[in-house]
Amino acid sequence: xxxxxxxxxxxxxxxxxxxxxxxxxxxxxxxxxxxxxxxxxxxxxxxxxxxxxxxxxxxxxxxxxxxxxxxxxxxxxxxxxxxxxxxxxxxxxxxxxxxxxxxxxxxxxxxxxxxxxxxxxxxxxxxxxxxxxxxxxxxxxxxxxxxxxxxxxxxxxxxxxxxxxxxxxxxxxxxxxxxxxxxxxxxxxxxxxxxxxxxxxxxxxxxxxxxxxxxxxxxxxxxxxxxxxxxxxxxxxxxxxxxxxxxxxxxxxxxxxxxxxxxxxxxxxxxxxxxxxxxxxxxxxxxxxxxxxxxxxxxxxxxxxxxxxxxxxxxxxxxxxxxxxxx
Amino acid sequence: xxxxxxxxxxxxxxxxxxxxxxxxxxxxxxxxxxxxxxxxxxxxxxxxxxxxxxxxxxxxxxxxxxxxxxxxxxxxxxxxxxxxxxxxxxxxxxxxxxxxxxxxxxxxxxxxxxxxxxxxxxxxxxxxxxxxxxxxxxxxxxxxxxxxxxxxxxxxxxxxxxxxxxxxxxxxxxxxxxxxxxxxxxxxxxxxxxxxxxxxxxxxxxxxxxxxxxxxxxxxxxxxxxxxxxxxxxxxxxxxxxxxxxxxxxxxxxxxxxxxxxxxxxxxxxxxxxxxxxxxxxxxxxxxxxxxxxxxxxxxxxxxxxxxxxxxxxxxxxxxxxxxxxx
Amino acid sequence: xxxxxxxxxxxxxxxxxxxxxxxxxxxxxxxxxxxxxxxxxxxxxxxxxxxxxxxxxxxxxxxxxxxxxxxxxxxxxxxxxxxxxxxxxxxxxxxxxxxxxxxxxxxxxxxxxxxxxxxxxxxxxxxxxxxxxxxxxxxxxxxxxxxxxxxxxxxxxxxxxxxxxxxxxxxxxxxxxxxxxxxxxxxxxxxxxxxxxxxxxxxxxxxxxxxxxxxxxxxxxxxxxxxxxxxxxxxxxxxxxxxxxxxxxxxxxxxxxxxxxxxxxxxxxxxxxxxxxxxxxxxxxxxxxxxxxxxxxxxxxxxxxxxxxxxxxxxxxxxxxxxxxxx
Numbered sequence: 001x002x003x004x005x006x007x008x009x010x011x012x013x014x015x016x017x018x019x020x021x022x023x024x025x026x027x028x029x030x031x032x033x034x035x036x037x038x039x040x041x042x043x044x045x046x047x048x049x050x051x052x053x054x055x056x057x058x059x060x061x062x063x064x065x066x067x068x069x070x071x072x073x074x075x076x077x078x079x080x081x082x083x084x085x086x087x088x089x090x091x092x093x094x095x096x097x098x099x100x101x102x103x104x105x106x107x108x109x110x111x112x113x114x115x116x117x118x119x120x121x122x123x124x125x126x127x128x129x130x131x132x133x134x135x136x137x138x139x140x141x142x143x144x145x146x147x148x149x150x151x152x153x154x155x156x157x158x159x160x161x162x163x164x165x166x167x168x169x170x171x172x173x174x175x176x177x178x179x180x181x182x183x184x185x186x187x188x189x190x191x192x193x194x195x196x197x198x199x200x201x202x203x204x205x206x207x208x209x210x211x212x213x214x215x216x217x218x219x220x221x222x223x224x225x226x227x228x229x230x231x232x233x234x235x236x237x238x239x240x241x242x243x244x245x246x247x248x249x250x251x252x253x254x255x256x257x258x259x260x261x262x263x264x265x266x267x268x269x270x271x272x273x274x275x276x277x278x279x280x281x282x283x284x285x286x287x288x289x290x291x292x293x294x295x296x297x298x299x300x301x302x303x304x305x306x307x308x309x310x311x312x313x314x315x316x317x318x319x320x321x322x323x324x325x326x327x
Numbered sequence: 328x329x330x331x332x333x334x335x336x337x338x339x340x341x342x343x344x345x346x347x348x349x350x351x352x353x354x355x356x357x358x359x360x361x362x363x364x365x366x367x368x369x370x371x372x373x374x375x376x377x378x379x380x381x382x383x384x385x386x387x388x389x390x391x392x393x394x395x396x397x398x399x400x401x402x403x404x405x406x407x408x409x410x411x412x413x414x415x416x417x418x419x420x421x422x423x424x425x426x427x428x429x430x431x432x433x434x435x436x437x438x439x440x441x442x443x444x445x446x447x448x449x450x451x452x453x454x455x456x457x458x459x460x461x462x463x464x465x466x467x468x469x470x471x472x473x474x475x476x477x478x479x480x481x482x483x484x485x486x487x488x489x490x491x492x493x494x495x496x497x498x499x500x501x502x503x504x505x506x507x508x509x510x511x512x513x514x515x516x517x518x519x520x521x522x523x524x525x526x527x528x529x530x531x532x533x534x535x536x537x538x539x540x541x542x543x544x545x546x547x548x549x550x551x552x553x554x555x556x557x558x559x560x561x562x563x564x565x566x567x568x569x570x571x572x573x574x575x576x577x578x579x580x581x582x583x584x585x586x587x588x589x590x591x592x593x594x595x596x597x598x599x600x601x602x603x604x605x606x607x608x609x610x611x612x613x614x615x616x617x618x619x620x621x622x623x624x625x626x627x628x629x630x631x632x633x634x635x636x637x638x639x640x641x642x643x644x645x646x647x648x649x650x651x652x653x654x
Numbered sequence: 655x656x657x658x659x660x661x662x663x664x665x666x667x668x669x670x671x672x673x674x675x676x677x678x679x680x681x682x683x684x685x686x687x688x689x690x691x692x693x694x695x696x697x698x699x700x701x702x703x704x705x706x707x708x709x710x711x712x713x714x715x716x717x718x719x720x721x722x723x724x725x726x727x728x729x730x731x732x733x734x735x736x737x738x739x740x741x742x743x744x745x746x747x748x749x750x751x752x753x754x755x756x757x758x759x760x761x762x763x764x765x766x767x768x769x770x771x772x773x774x775x776x777x778x779x780x781x782x783x784x785x786x787x788x789x790x791x792x793x794x795x796x797x798x799x800x801x802x803x804x805x806x807x808x809x810x811x812x813x814x815x816x817x818x819x820x821x822x823x824x825x826x827x828x829x830x831x832x833x834x835x836x837x838x839x840x841x842x843x844x845x846x847x848x849x850x851x852x853x854x855x856x857x858x859x860x861x862x863x864x865x866x867x868x869x870x871x872x873x874x875x876x877x878x879x880x881x882x883x884x885x886x887x888x889x890x891x892x893x894x895x896x897x898x899x900x901x902x903x904x905x906x907x908x909x910x911x912x913x914x915x916x917x918x919x920x921x922x923x924x925x926x927x928x929x930x931x932x933x934x935x936x937x938x939x940x941x942x943x944x945x946x947x948x949x950x951x952x953x954x955x956x957x958x959x960x961x962x963x964x965x966x967x968x969x970x971x972x973x974x975x976x977x978x979x980x981x
Contacts, residue, residue, distance in 0.1 A: 012773030067481070079436065117934055123968035132787055133459055147941040154940035156829035156891030165825035167948070169494035170623060175483035236756065237483030280444055286481035287474040294621040294948040296824060313451035319402030406860035458785055497950060503809035564810030565761065583767035607771055614801040621821070621948040640778035645731030 006214070007039030013079040017072065017126045021082065022065075029087015033138075033206070035194060035262045036214040037083050044210030045196065047112060049095070052193070052200040056095050059111055060196070065092025066115035067122075076123065089122050089141040090115035092196070094315075095271070096145045096300065099197050102154070102159040108149055119142045137258070138301045142186070149297055160296075166297030177240025184230065191226030191249015194274065194322045195301075199245055217261040225249070225256030225278060232282040254304035258313055266324040277311045332364030333541070340406040344399065348409065349392075354393040356414015359551070360520060360587045361534070361581065362544050363541040364410050371537030372523065376422070379520070382430075386438055387523070390421025393442035394449075394466040403450065404422070416449055416468040417442035419523070422625065423472045426524050428479070429486040437475055437485070445471045464585070464635060465628045475622055487623075505566025511557065518553030519577015522628075527573055544588040552583030552605060559609040559629075579608045581631035586638055596647045603625030603639045660868070661693030667733040670804070671726065675736065676719075683741015684716040687792075688849060688861070688876070688908065689916045690868040691737050693872075698864030703749070706847070706854040710749050713765055713848070717748025721776075741951070743776050743795040744769035748797045750954065753851050754818040760811050764802055772798045791962060792927065792955045794953065814950075821950030831894025838884065845903015845905040847882030849955075853899055871915040879903070879910030879932060881913055884974035906935045908958035915963055923974045933967045 001021065002009045010025040017025060029286045030042030050057035067090025071081045074259030080086060093114040121140035129136060152168075153157045189204030196207070212219035232241055242248060260266070260274040285303040292299050315321050328348065329336045335351040344352060357369030377384035400409045405414060420441040428434045448467035455465060479485045480494075485585025516531030523534070539546035556579030560570055569575060586603040587593070612630040619626050644650050655675065656663045662678040671679060684696030704711035721744025734740060747768040755761045775794035783790060786802045806812045807821075843858030850861070866873035883906030887897055896902060914920070914928040939957040947951050969975050 022959040060389075069894070074971075074975075076971050113933065116930070118958070118962060119969045120405040120934075124964045125967075127786065127967045127970055130452065130664035130814035147937055150941035151937045153824035153947070154827050154892060154896075155937070156827040156893070158890060161825050167825060169496070169621060169823075170477070170480035171494060172487050173481050173483045233482070236478075236485060238481060239483070242481075256702070259366045271448050276443070276447070277881075279440065280447075283474055283482070287477035291622055293480070293824060295705050295945055310447060310451045312446045313454045315450075316454055317401075317403050317450035322403035355955040459781065496948060497804070497807035498821060499806050499814050500808050500810045508927075554774055560809070562804075563812060565808060566810070569808075603774070605769070606767065607774075610767075610805045610809070614804035617807035618949055620807070637774060637778045640781045642773045642777075643781055644728075644730050644777035648728075 004115050008036060010082065017079070017082070019079065025068050025082050026061070026064045026087055026176045028082070028084025029068060029091055030060070030084070031210070031214065032084040032088035033091055034211060035217070035257050036211065036218060037183050038214040039084075039209040041214040042084070044206055044213065048193070048203040048206030048210070049196055049198060051206060052198045052203045058197075059090045059094045059098045059108075062114040063090040063111055063118075064088070066112050067119045069094075070116040070119040071123075074119065074123075076119075078128055084222065085121050088093050088144075089138060089144070090117035092141040092301070093144050093174055095197050096141070097148060100145075100149055100161055100164040100298065102161055104157070104159065106157050109234040113247075114144050115149060121277060122312075131249070132313065134309060134312060135263075136306045137210060139253075139305045142300045142305065143304045145300060149181060150295060152312055153296075157235075163291065165296055165298060168293050169181075170290040170293045173237065173239070173318045175237040175239075177204060179243060180238050183244045186222070186241045187222050187230045187246055187249060188226050190244070190246025192222055192246070192253055194246040194250035195253055198251075201263055204246070211257075213262060217266060220224055221260040221274075222253045223250035224260075225281075228252055228256075228275075229282055229285075236282065238282070238286070240253060248282050248285060251301060251303040251307070252278055255281050255307050258304070258308045263308075263312055264315070273311065273315075273321060277307050279312075280299065281307050333364060336368075337409065339568065340404070342407050344405065344409070346511075348644060350394065352395050352409050353388070353391045353414055355409070355411025356418055357387070357411070358381035358419055358537070358541065359411040360413035361538060361545070362584050363538065363545060365541040366411075367538040368541040369411070371397055371533055371540065375520070375530040375537070376525060377532045378533060379525045383425055383525075386421040386425045387418045390417040390419075390442040390445075391415070391437055393417055393439050394420075396444045397443040397446040398449075401450075403446075405591055405592050410417060411438050413446050416445035416465060416471070419438055419465060419468040420445045420471050421629070422524055423468070427472075427476055427491040427625065429487055430488065431484070433484050434486075435645055441471050441475060452508060459640065461636060461639060462590075464632045465581075466632045469623055469627045469629045472627060473624055477622060480623075483627045490627060492620065492623055495620050496618045497617040500564065501565070502564040502566075506567050507563050514557045514570045515550070515553050517571070517573025518556060519549055519573070519580055521573040522580055523578035530572070531639055533589055535574065537610075538584075542588060543582050544593060548583040548587040548601075549580045551583070551587075552579035552608075555583075555602075555605045556609055556612075559606065560613075563609065565609070565613070575612060577607055577611050578626075578628060578630040578634070580610050581628060582634050585631070585635045590635075591642070591648060600638065600642075600645075600648060604634050608634050636647060659760070660691060661696075663836050664736065667736050669732070670730065671736070676722065680715070680718045680738050680740055681721050682736070682738025682740055682833075682907070682963035683722060683745055684738070685868065686738040687745055688865060688872070689974060690865065690872060691910050692868040693738075695868040696738070696926045697866040698867065701856040702847070702860035702864070703850055703852060705860060706851070706852045706857045710852075713748045713752045713762075714745045714951045715767040717746075717765055717772075718742070718743040719744075720744055720766050721747075721773045724770040724773040725777075728777075729925055731764060732774075734857040735778045740773050740776055743772035743792060743798070746792060747798050749851055751796070751802060754799075754815055754952065756801055756813040756815055758811070758813065761813075764812070768798050768802060773938060780911070786967065788963060791919075791959045792908075796954045796956045796959065799954060800951055804949060807950075812894065819947065819950055822946040824947045829889065829891040829893075833888050833897060835892050837894055837898045840876070841884045841897045841903060842899055844882050844898070844900025845883060845908055846876055846900070848900040848917035849907055858900070865911075869915060869929050871920060872911050875906070875910040875914040875928075876907045878914075879906035879935075880886070882906055882910075882929075883936055883939075886933065887940075889937065890939070902936050902939060905939050905955060905957040906959070907933055908955060909935050909961050912962045913959070917966055918969070918975060925970075927965065927975060931961050934964075943956070 027042035071086035398413035412466035681696035725740035
């Protein structure tokens with residue numbers, strides 16, 4: 001093995017993983033949450049979470065390790081595991097479970113179960129979408145987390161925190177609060193931090209550092225995504241608190257990275273196409289958030305998954321676009 | 328180019344579109360709402376809307392032109408664009424947005440965005456369902472419109488009209504109102520008019536004229552669909568107001584045209600199979616309407632899409648049926 | 655034809671069905687509800703229902719016969735029909751309709767319509783999932799039954815019974831009731847009986863007899879499934895009444911049979927994989943039950959379908975598992 005600019009590189013990626021190789025795969029798992037196959041980037045993401053809430057960093061580490069280990073035990077292709085592709089859904093599921101459920105011993109056990117289950121869901125969704133060469137993105141995480149959140153309505157020992165929205169019928173919104181400079185600045189960085197469900201501008205800056213380390217284009221895309229998400233949401237009358245918290249940022253951040261510099265070859269047409277998707281994202285984010293309301297569910301990163309799938313599925317019909325390999 | 332009984336015909340359908348060719352494609356887009364590739368039929372549909380609400384005809388024209396233009400700009404296969412296949416979802420999205428949202432300048436901007444997005448959704452769904460050679464039907468329109476309607480719960484500047492149902496929990500219906508001759512006659516023609524979300528018997532008659540112009544069988548199918556929808560809904564205890572307004576007609580109209588004279592070769596078995604589908608449609612229409620209620624959404628043409636997909640997907644298993652090419 | 659240990663066997667399975675052959679196919683349809691291609695097993699299932707509620711046994715017989723006959727009339731491959739694969743969804747739909755709807759003449763007519771429609775839905779879902787060689791399982795039954803239950807909110811002559819849950823917003827559960835020996839014993843057998851929506855320990859025992867007759871492994875799997883479902887639900891704080899009624903058993907019973915002894919070759923890895931699925935099932939059962947609550951719908955056997963699909967779809971990624979032919 002050899003140290004490269006993206007972490008460890010192995011002469012035979014199909015060989016069994018050493019302890020160091022496993023750690024590298026886990027860190028790449030963190031990086032893959034923003035579609036970066038880079039263990040240094042993953043380390044900065046982990047630090048960003050630890051800065052805000054150390055216990056969540058621990059849970060995320062546990063989740064990523066569990067889902068990665070489950071993939072190895074079940075015999076998943078090792079090159080995929082090495083690239084962190086069986087880690088990122090476990091990372092997100094672990095964080096989400098401890099953000100939205102009270103940290104009882106049962107909840108910690110569920111973190112392990114959810115992480116392992118995210119490996120099954122990742123394999124299942126990958127097989128399903130293989131027909132179209134579509135990536136599963138963070139859909140496995142959303143499915144698995146939603147199961148546990150919904151189950152709180154039947155299983156009395158799974159206890160939601162106050163952050164889990166109560167089930168409610170959606171009704172027409174009014175324009176609430178006044179957007180000022182602090183809304184825009186905090187919203188911009190919170191928007192990046194919320195990719196891991198953190199609300200902290202410093203965490204957002206650490207995440208951006210990680211992105212720039214891996215790819216300057218990815219860093220610019222993330223900032224652009226967060227900014228357009230915020231701007232369009234503001235223009236269409238979203239509440240100031242949601243803009244300030246970055247809730248209209250994180251899905252746009254992910255869409256911008258995925259379409260702008262991962263799945264298509266960078267260029268003018270790709271940029272234009274990505275902007276089309278970024279215009280759609282705040283409306284889709286609002287729609288999914290409202291649709292999830294009668295179930296008492298948060299939208300998580302489903303808006304990113306839906307918009308990205310839609311624009312990837314549509315691409316073959318558009319002769320102007322050229323698709324690159326998927327990460 | 329040459330004038331034929333269905334509109335313009337081009338020697339080289341892959342060549343760039345002239346202004347006249349574009350107008351022909353837009354009118355065919357109107358025709359394709361009822362699966363008719365015929366620009367005269369499209370013109371009659373446009374007149375039918377204009378008779379009832381001129382501003383909606385304008386919006387529909389704008390929507391169809393936008394989605395058609397977007398398809399051309401993105402490089403979609405020009406033969407598909409010429410046939411109006413990238414117009415009909417834009418037409419419906421434009422109308423639905425201005426029926427269910429208040430006509431602010433933002434709503435008009437959303438008409439353009441929704442129409443363009445329907446082109447992306449059409450390309451995406453077509454690619455998805457290509458695996459089974461299934462048509463996307465009006466699913467792109469439903470998806471895009473629902474996004475905007477749901478988003479009204481988060482974006483305060485998107486304001487619903489009184490026509491958008493308030494989110495509510497569905498509960499067991501009682502039999503309401505008394506069906507008389509006027510219910511049946513108005514319901515029959517309103518059922519056809521509601522394909523474009525119009526409630527006007529005259530509009531329904533104009534639409535039927537357009538259909539008969541294109542295909543006598545399509546006209547008969549539309550009338551049969553509207554009538555069976557009304558009859559079964561009545562027999563199963565639907566409210567008089569909904570029957571009178573044609574709300575149990577339009578999905579049945581579309582199912583009858585699609586299965587009875589577009590996707591299968593006409594004949595006795597096709598007719599029997601179409602009737603099976605028409606018996607199912609009022610129940611599916613009710614089910615989707617009730618399922619959409621907690622979200623405050625109208626069912627739109629989703630019942631048509633679901634029933635038609637189901638009966639098209641099932642067809643290969645039934646040796647008695649022969650499938651024709653799709654329109 | 656010849657009498658074998660699973661019922662009748664025909665020299666030419668593609669030949670037209672005699673009356674006796676039809677009866678054999680109907681009984682196999684009952685057996686296929688628990689994935690057993692065995693007409694004696696089917697007969698014991700029928701007796702189990704008749705012991706508890708004779709009128710439901712009659713309805714189930716009618717439903718299975720109707721969906722089997724519809725398949726024959728439409729020209730479905732006769733070997734599939736003989737194996738009961740076009741009967742089991744009709745059986746379940748017939749029972750569910752008369753459990754959740756009041757037995758008016760219209761409801762009985764709907765039993766016939768729903769059974770015939772389950773044949774269309776079975777053909778459609780089979781064609782859809784053929785791409786991945788996935789079985790449709792009981793998804794056709796769930797789709798068709800849900801349509802009728804939802805439609806009660808629009809069609810006043812379809813009248814729900816008190817068993818159909820009222821539409822409600824899900825909210826966090828408390829731990830309710832005290833689990834004792836009778837909860838566990840009744841819950842264990844009710845869990846098997848609930849596969850056909852029966853709450854009777856004797857019925858559960860008759861079903862188990864049917865299973866053991868067909869395959870000892872299937873019987874053991876069913877008992878294990880019911881027991882783990884009950885145990886995990888109890889540990890996570892499900893209400894005593896739901897555990898006692900077997901509501902956490904039946905989906906686990908089906909998952910255990912499907913994964914443990916039908917779709918994978920029995921062995922240590924298969925057993926471990928099945929246990930992973932059984933750990934997931936009570937959470938998924940709770941989640942689907944809560945998600946169905948705003949619509950006033952019961953979860954039926956959807957949890958079984960979702961868990962089984964997930965674990966079947968994931969299987970190709972796991973080199974440790976070998977897939978068998980599907981039943």
